[in-house]
Amino acid sequence: MTQEELFRNLIAHSKEYGFIFPSSEVYDGLSAVYDYGQLGSELKNNIKKYWWDSMVKVHENIVGIDSAIFMHPKIWEASGHVGAFNDPLIDNKDSKKRYRADVLLEDYIAKIEEKINKEVEKGRKKFGEAFDEEQFRATNPNVLRSKAKADAVRQKMADALNANDLVALKDLIVECEIACPISGTKNWTDVRQFNLMFSTQLGSVSDESGTIYLRPETAQGIFVNFLNVQKTGRMKVPFGIAQIGKAFRNEIVARQFIFRMREFEQMEMQFFVRPGEELKWFAKWKETRLAWHKALGMGDKKYRYHDHEKLAHYANAATDIEFEFPFGFKELEGIHSRTDFDLGQHQKFSGRKMQYFDPETNESYVPYVIETSIGLDRMFLSVLSAAYCEEKLENGETRVVLRIPPVLAPVKLAVLPLVKKDGLPEVAHKIMHDLKYDFNCQYDEKDSIGKRYRRQDAIGTPFCITIDHQTLEDNQVTIRYRDTMTQERIPIDKVRSIIEEKVSFKDLFMQLEK
Ligand code: ATP
Numbered sequence: 001m002t003q004e005e006l007f008r009n010l011i012a013h014s015k016e017y018g019f020i021f022p023s024s025e026v027y028d029g030l031s032a033v034y035d036y037g038q039l040g041s042e043l044k045n046n047i048k049k050y051w052w053d054s055m056v057k058v059h060e061n062i063v064g065i066d067s068a069i070f071m072h073p074k075i076w077e078a079s080g081h082v083g084a085f086n087d088p089l090i091d092n093k094d095s096k097k098r099y100r101a102d103v104l105l106e107d108y109i110a111k112i113e114e115k116i117n118k119e120v121e122k123g124r125k126k127f128g129e130a131f132d133e134e135q136f137r138a139t140n141p142n143v144l145r146s147k148a149k150a151d152a153v154r155q156k157m158a159d160a161l162n163a164n165d166l167v168a169l170k171d172l173i174v175e176c177e178i179a180c181p182i183s184g185t186k187n188w189t190d191v192r193q194f195n196l197m198f199s200t201q202l203g204s205v206s207d208e209s210g211t212i213y214l215r216p217e218t219a220q221g222i223f224v225n226f227l228n229v230q231k232t233g234r235m236k237v238p239f240g241i242a243q244i245g246k247a248f249r250n251e252i253v254a255r256q257f258i259f260r261m262r263e264f265e266q267m268e269m270q271f272f273v274r275p276g277e278e279l280k281w282f283a284k285w286k287e288t289r290l291a292w293h294k295a296l297g298m299g300d301k302k303y304r305y306h307d308h309e310k311l312a313h314y315a316n317a318a319t320d321i322e323f324e325f326p327f328g329f330k331e332l333e334g335i336h337s338r339t340d341f342d343l344g345q346h347q348k349f350s351g352r353k354m355q356y357f358d359p360e361t362n363e364s365y366v367p368y369v370i371e372t373s374i375g376l377d378r379m380f381l382s383v384l385s386a387a388y389c390e391e392k393l394e395n396g397e398t399r400v401v402l403r404i405p406p407v408l409a410p411v412k413l414a415v416l417p418l419v420k421k422d423g424l425p426e427v428a429h430k431i432m433h434d435l436k437y438d439f440n441c442q443y444d445e446k447d448s449i450g451k452r453y454r455r456q457d458a459i460g461t462p463f464c465i466t467i468d469h470q471t472l473e474d475n476q477v478t479i480r481y482r483d484t485m486t487q488e489r490i491p492i493d494k495v496r497s498i499i500e501e502k503v504s505f506k507d508l509f510m511q512l513e514k
Helices: 005-014 038-057 072-077 099-131 133-139 139-163 167-176 217-222 225-231 278-294 341-350 376-387 424-434 451-460 469-474 494-502 506-514
Strands: 020-023 035-036 064-067 085-090 098-100 192-195 200-202 211-213 240-249 264-273 301-309 317-325 328-337 357-360 363-365 368-375 387-393 398-404 413-417 441-444 463-467 475-482 487-493
Touching: 005 020, 005 376, 005 387, 005 424, 020 341, 035 038, 035 441, 038 064, 038 139, 038 240, 038 264, 085 099, 085 167, 085 475, 098 099, 099 133, 099 139, 099 341, 133 139, 133 217, 139 217, 217 240, 217 264, 217 341, 225 240, 225 264, 264 278, 264 376, 278 317, 278 328, 278 368, 301 328, 301 363, 301 413, 328 376, 341 363, 357 398, 368 376, 376 387, 376 463, 398 424, 413 424, 413 451, 424 441, 424 463, 424 469, 451 463, 463 494, 469 475, 475 494
Parallel strands: 064 240, 413 441, 413 463
Antiparallel strands: 020 035, 085 098, 085 192, 200 211, 240 264, 264 368, 301 317, 317 328, 328 368, 357 363, 387 398, 463 475, 475 487
């Protein structure tokens, strides 16, 4: 099965089992907007908790806030979003499809990289045991030629974007002979800039002065509350402010399911540090955030850093943590060293001081900022795509299983009486009652036990407890593990501790603190 087919199945599966629905589906949906269903909301809440607690609970010097979506319009002038939150767009005149010029070029580079990887795999097959990948990449003429080509396009693109040179961007698309994936033609319009902010009117008067924006990022709500939090929380630099909330961007090309949406949720943390110490903290957060992802156990190879060639004018270091989605490695999280740009701009635009008095150095300064910014929906997609598995069983059947890390699984435990009679449902209900305050549990007595196990596999429930006739005599139940499908008999009073050990965030956090 190709990755594309697998991705299609995953999208269908997440709708069929109540994870994600297209928004306004009875009206044929709304482009790039999605609703989370009953299980999706649980998974999303668990991801939020993992992130929030890892920031706010684990770190004594990080606190969380919840600022409003609507903000004073001057904020977006100060932050640069009114003037420069643009994407370069280009249309294909034949298909009438709209693209981001930089994304067309990135896809082109990704294709060259794919070619290089194929060449490496060919080499591996040819040389067998003796294959030295590093040497092969450094010497094979085909690889070197492709690499030089990719590097050249990447450099030209970075130069054009940095210089805001839209003509050069178009020339590069023409030079690379990039064709529209729909029409197959190279009949392109010029590249234009397109502002991604949604605007609306505040109050009943619809004139320029009432225009406000739906926030395109949560970070500015943190910056403008910097002093409120610092003072009321008696925070000392270095300290962080975290926030989870909705953001809105009128994306030119919204595609790839919940990867790029027009309404989405961000989890951002701004860490305020002494000027001059920012690169040390940048390195620290880069490492901490990757470890947070890897601790979930979805496969270390699925993550990589992508250091930015194109730095925004206010940043002095930036990297993305990329995840291997079914459509390739793409940005999951950004980590940026933003200098004193944001606080400095708000100081300038608001006329209020955004300074911190450092009792250790007896100096006042505008702190520098390291930002970690992750899309909750992208994180959701990374979990779902790493978890989704269509597995051939020994008996020839196929099972679809979501191998969601147990701490994040929407339902932790299914309680299943073997039959609907003989007092088994009563025992099952009692177990449910004892455990439902600790874990999200599901009771199911319908259909054969095999079918019920499949249903739980499909939603990623890590444990199933089966109550049978023997339970009435020995107070033991059968616990079945989702991933291995192995089963064992355990006393009823051990169920809580076995599950607790596997689904508690505590172990993950302690592992991260080491
Ligand atoms: P991209 O290059 O993919 O457009 P970006 O660099 O503009 O992303 P940031 O502004 O750094 O993204 O936003 C931080 C995070 O917010 C991203 O790493 C991503 O996880 C998430 N994010 C950004 N835009 C969207 C979107 N349209 N839909 C879902 N998540 C998004």
